[in-house]
Amino acid sequence: MAQDTSGRLADRVCVITGAASGIGRATAERFLREGARVVAADVDGDRLATLKGVIPVVGDVSVEQDARRMIDTAVERFGWLDVLVANAGVIPLLSVTEAEAADFDQVMAVDGRGMFLTCKYAIEAMLVSGGGAIVCTSSISGLAGQARQAVYGPAKFVATGLTKHLAVEWAEHGIRVNAVAPGTIETERVAAARVEPGGPEYLTEIVRAHPMGRFGAPEEVASAILFLASDEASFITGAILPVDGGYLAR
Numbered sequence: 001m002a003q004d005t006s007g008r009l010a011d012r013v014c015v016i017t018g019a020a021s022g023i024g025r026a027t028a029e030r031f032l033r034e035g036a037r038v039v040a041a042d043v044d045g046d047r048l049a050t051l052k053g054v055i056p057v058v059g060d061v062s063v064e065q066d067a068r069r070m071i072d073t074a075v076e077r078f079g080w081l082d083v084l085v086a087n088a089g090v091i092p093l094l095s096v097t098e099a100e101a102a103d104f105d106q107v108m109a110v111d112g113r114g115m116f117l118t119c120k121y122a123i124e125a126m127l128v129s130g131g132g133a134i135v136c137t138s139s140i141s142g143l144a145g146q147a148r149q150a151v152y153g154p155a156k157f158v159a160t161g162l163t164k165h166l167a168v169e170w171a172e173h174g175i176r177v178n179a180v181a182p183g184t185i186e187t188e189r190v191a192a193a194r195v196e197p198g199g200p201e202y203l204t205e206i207v208r209a210h211p212m213g214r215f216g217a218p219e220e221v222a223s224a225i226l227f228l229a230s231d232e233a234s235f236i237t238g239a240i241l242p243v244d245g246g247y248l249a250r
């Protein structure tokens, strides 16, 4: 896919969580091509080590000290923070009858509490440096109902809600907060779902629900994240941008 690389994030200091794979990795690689200085955070240290050109931080976003360290690393290394991409997440496909309370707690811890914590420390840093941009990775599951999303879907509604509430509260301080709502994206999670019980049938049904008739690529989400993180979105805050091949337009 042809991509313009015009230095839209030249010298911007950016923290990306969940950067070792999938959407986060594609975003880190795109941000680097746009001139950003990237702090890449992930719980999977081995995988993160294969991502070149970034400052790696191995940690768990749901652990407060780790979330804080992700932001502090950027400030200590570069002096300030311009952008947070709050993207780390786990994606279990479970019905309410299949899920245990522990599944709910785990997803809420990573996708909910982790997003809250990284946003909290990012905003504290951005207040010192005079503003910034946050892009949260929500989902079509954070805006609409789907089958087998009894634990994941509610966590993505947290992302959508956090985005709107933080956007309103911090706009006057020069901090923009937006989210992308990807449809189904071709990542390893989707590949894994193909071999889970009921997975192929579920994915066939889901692809039909995307009017473009295909799943998205991580790079297509990275492009939307780049737009929201850049000055080209300077009057946009509190927006949830679908990147979903028309899924939510139905």
Ligand code: NAD
Binding pocket: 017, 018, 019, 020, 021, 022, 023, 024, 041, 042, 043, 044, 059, 060, 061, 062, 087, 088, 089, 090, 091, 110, 111, 114, 137, 138, 139, 140, 181, 182, 183, 184, 185, 186, 187, 188, 189, 190
């Ligand atoms: P992925 O599994 O490829 O990437 C997620 C990354 O997050 C992994 O590198 C993983 O190690 C990391 N991670 C998991 N738990 C973590 C933790 N506690 N602390 C730090 N890092 C952690 O999946 P992906 O599809 O790229 O997902 C990225 C985001 O996109 C998630 O928030 C997901 O909910 C969202 N999303 C994905 C899809 C999709 O179809 N793949 C659709 C909509 C939204």
